[in-house]
Amino acid sequence: MTRVGAWHFVLGVATAGCTEPATSAKPDFAPAETGSGDSALNDTAVNDTSADDTAPEAPKPRRIFLLTIDTMRADHITPEHMPWLTALGREGVVWENAWGQTWTPSGIGTVLSGHNPATWGVESYVRGEESRATTLSPAVPLLAETLAAAGWATASWSANGMASDVTGLDRGIGYLKMFGEGQTPAMVPEILEWAEANGASNQLIHLHVNDLHDPYSLWASTCADAMAALPLDACAYDWVSHDERGTLTVDDDLADGTWGPDSADYTTCKANMEALYACEVRYQDDSLAEAWALLSEAGFLDDTLVVIAADHGEGLLDPWANHSFDLRAPVTRNWVLVWDPTRVAPGTVSAPMGQDDIVPTIEGLLALNLGMSSTGLPYWEATEDRLVTSFWVGPPPGTGMVEEHRNGVVGGGFHYLRYGEVAMLYDIEADPNEQVDLVGSVAVPQALLDAMVAQEAMTAEYSAVPQ
Numbered sequence: 001m002t003r004v005g006a007w008h009f010v011l012g013v014a015t016a017g018c019t020e021p022a023t024s025a026k027p028d029f030a031p032a033e034t035g036s037g038d039s040a041l042n043d044t045a046v047n048d049t050s051a052d053d054t055a056p057e058a059p060k061p062r063r064i065f066l067l068t069i070d071t072m073r074a075d076h077i078t079p080e081h082m083p084w085l086t087a088l089g090r091e092g093v094v095w096e097n098a099w100g101q102t103w104t105p106s107g108i109g110t111v112l113s114g115h116n117p118a119t120w121g122v123e124s125y126v127r128g129e130e131s132r133a134t135t136l137s138p139a140v141p142l143l144a145e146t147l148a149a150a151g152w153a154t155a156s157w158s159a160n161g162m163a164s165d166v167t168g169l170d171r172g173i174g175y176l177k178m179f180g181e182g183q184t185p186a187m188v189p190e191i192l193e194w195a196e197a198n199g200a201s202n203q204l205i206h207l208h209v210n211d212l213h214d215p216y217s218l219w220a221s222t223c224a225d226a227m228a229a230l231p232l233d234a235c236a237y238d239w240v241s242h243d244e245r246g247t248l249t250v251d252d253d254l255a256d257g258t259w260g261p262d263s264a265d266y267t268t269c270k271a272n273m274e275a276l277y278a279c280e281v282r283y284q285d286d287s288l289a290e291a292w293a294l295l296s297e298a299g300f301l302d303d304t305l306v307v308i309a310a311d312h313g314e315g316l317l318d319p320w321a322n323h324s325f326d327l328r329a330p331v332t333r334n335w336v337l338v339w340d341p342t343r344v345a346p347g348t349v350s351a352p353m354g355q356d357d358i359v360p361t362i363e364g365l366l367a368l369n370l371g372m373s374s375t376g377l378p379y380w381e382a383t384e385d386r387l388v389t390s391f392w393v394g395p396p397p398g399t400g401m402v403e404e405h406r407n408g409v410v411g412g413g414f415h416y417l418r419y420g421e422v423a424m425l426y427d428i429e430a431d432p433n434e435q436v437d438l439v440g441s442v443a444v445p446q447a448l449l450d451a452m453v454a455q456e457a458m459t460a461e462y463s464a465v466p467q
């Protein structure tokens with residue numbers, strides 16, 4: 001794994017080039033030592049046993065199962081909202097201080113490439129554009145591309161085109177199946193059939209589910225009675241049918257000052273939105289539990305490395321309604337689970353982690369030589385004084401302004417944001433939804449300032465990269 005060090009910051013020091021941050025001793029739940037890590041990518045060839053009938057059996061093919069959940073807020077992964085996923089988390093390694101990007105292309109692009117978006121070029125997302133260019137530079141290889149070139153079988157089941165073929169994130173995928181919301185368990189027989197047909201090969205399977213994205217239309221099986229009592233007409237946007245009411249969306253109303261947190265409509269709309277989302281969350285949890293049970297019963301999960309992550313969260317009027325534009329914690333706070341009982345013991349990672357840490361973690365756990373560069377680290381090398389970054393380019397919602405850079409840096413218990421010329425600072429523990437801006441009342445740590453300057457320089461260089 002080649003490390004791209006432009007994003008490797010530690011508190012008090014902003015490093016550049018290929019310098020790696022200091023690492024701490026491996027925690028108890030770090031993977032067992034696997035030697036030099038020089039094992040071949042595809043080591044499933046049958047050994048020659050003609051001279052020795054006692055030769056060892058060929059190694060069992062390896063399988064990576066990457067499950068990405070669209071629009072999953074980290075603060076909803078609780079026994080109340082997602083009991084199954086919360087329980088599964090106790091069986092693996094949870095990144096409890098993980099951070100990501102603002103919407104699907106940049107989030108999934110980071111997960112699949114191992115690169116922070118500013119290092120591969122991000123298109124400017126404009127509200128209302130129906131045609132969106134590829135968001136990932138072809139010069140940056142994806143995990144599936146690298147594995148496929150080494151003989152791995154690769155497949156993807158995706159409920160959102162923005163996570164696959166629409167944005168060029170299907171590169172390297174040998175089999176792609178698009179499916180609709182609410183159909184995740186129904187995909188399991190096909191996944192199992194594909195896995196069996198490719199049983200002699202190492203396998204990468206990516207499943208992207210989209211049930212938590214609005215419109216919120218799947219909750220009838222989980223809390224229809226509670227929803228029937230909600231005054232759903234209070235919002236300018238129909239979160240059930242995905243239709244606008246009138247000429248403005250909720251975020252536009254906020255941007256131009258039509259109404260805000262002090263209005264009764266805002267309070268009612270926020271309560272409605274939170275209730276609808278909570279029901280979708282429970283539906284998603286039930287759906288994934290059903291799919292997992294089917295996979296487990298079939299033996300699919302035996303000796304399989306599973307990584308579960310969100311592409312982004314959701315605003316739920318904290319303070320914005322949606323995602324895409326806002327880098328604050330409700331949208332960019334993530335939750336990552338690494339599950340593999342044969343390789344890692346349960347535990348948690350409290351150091352700041354990013355979506356670009358997933359590829360190097362996979363490479364390290366399986367002792368692969370992918371030859372991929374990365375702006376991330378395997379989780380057992382992350383330190384508490386590390387800084388991680390988020391990125392977005394585009395116009396603010398409803399303002400008609402020219403595009404601006406939006407960057408975020410997490411470290412030392414703070415989240416520092418810059419939206420163009422506007423700076424914000426939030427205390428992550430004391431203000432988890434980031435409602436109280438501390439800029440002007442608390443000095444921004446120098447390490448965060450240094451990291452932001454370096455990030456903005458990188459952003460300016462790469463945001464113009466042709467797609």
